[in-house]
Amino acid sequence: MSTKRAKLEQREKRIIAAARTVFLKHGFNKAKMSQIADAAALAEGTLYLYYKNKNAIVKAVVVDHWRQITDEAQDALSKTKDSFAQLQALADYHLTMMVKHWRVIELGYVLYYSRSDDAGENAGVDFKRTYAALFDRIIERGQDKGHFTNELSLPFLRDLFYGTLEYAARTLVLHNKPEDIDTNVAQLMAVLRPHLSENVPTDTGDDKAVLKRLERAVRKLERLH
Numbered sequence: 001m002s003t004k005r006a007k008l009e010q011r012e013k014r015i016i017a018a019a020r021t022v023f024l025k026h027g028f029n030k031a032k033m034s035q036i037a038d039a040a041a042l043a044e045g046t047l048y049l050y051y052k053n054k055n056a057i058v059k060a061v062v063v064d065h066w067r068q069i070t071d072e073a074q075d076a077l078s079k080t081k082d083s084f085a086q087l088q089a090l091a092d093y094h095l096t097m098m099v100k101h102w103r104v105i106e107l108g109y110v111l112y113y114s115r116s117d118d119a120g121e122n123a124g125v126d127f128k129r130t131y132a133a134l135f136d137r138i139i140e141r142g143q144d145k146g147h148f149t150n151e152l153s154l155p156f157l158r159d160l161f162y163g164t165l166e167y168a169a170r171t172l173v174l175h176n177k178p179e180d181i182d183t184n185v186a187q188l189m190a191v192l193r194p195h196l197s198e199n200v201p202t203d204t205g206d207d208k209a210v211l212k213r214l215e216r217a218v219r220k221l222e223r224l225h
Contacts, residue, residue, distance in 0.1 A: 015040045015050055016064050019057045024103050028058060028110050055110075062108045069097055070131040077134065083142030084193065090134060091165060091185045098169035099178050105169075135161055139196075148196045157192075164188055 018039035037044040142148035168184040
């Protein structure tokens, strides 16, 4: 890598770190480009050479966050080869991460609801697609090994998994109860395990009936908060 390119990348990292600090302190709406430039020790005009507005910078901050946590989650999953243990490890990592970094997660909603071209057509989902695919890999490998049933819809399971954990994170942050992370993860696994296991028969062979039971279980989880 050339010295010039290395310097540019270091400056971009400095801008992203500064922007993250400013956004967390002031919020997206109140944060100013001048504040980000000051925090990055740059002239405001120089900042605009890298990012033309706040939407472009917040996208860089959010993308950087999801890239980092994807690497961290992969490390957490590498500690075990057991399918159920990996699924629980991902659930534990994901909920812990969301509670710890909830305000950064909220910045992602700025992209999701933004209509600015600077955010990109699919900016609200593309930046975490690689992370979300970690769940798919666990399920697909578990199915290949015969640990998980092939009967349930992968998109439905993914939505159930991440949606339940996101709802739980919001509730834990709202009520300031990070100590309940383990309880929430255990409850989610208790819901998933009997319906994922290849060796545990369901009460009926009707897929729709299984999905309805899962949906009822999620609603029970939500009422616990």
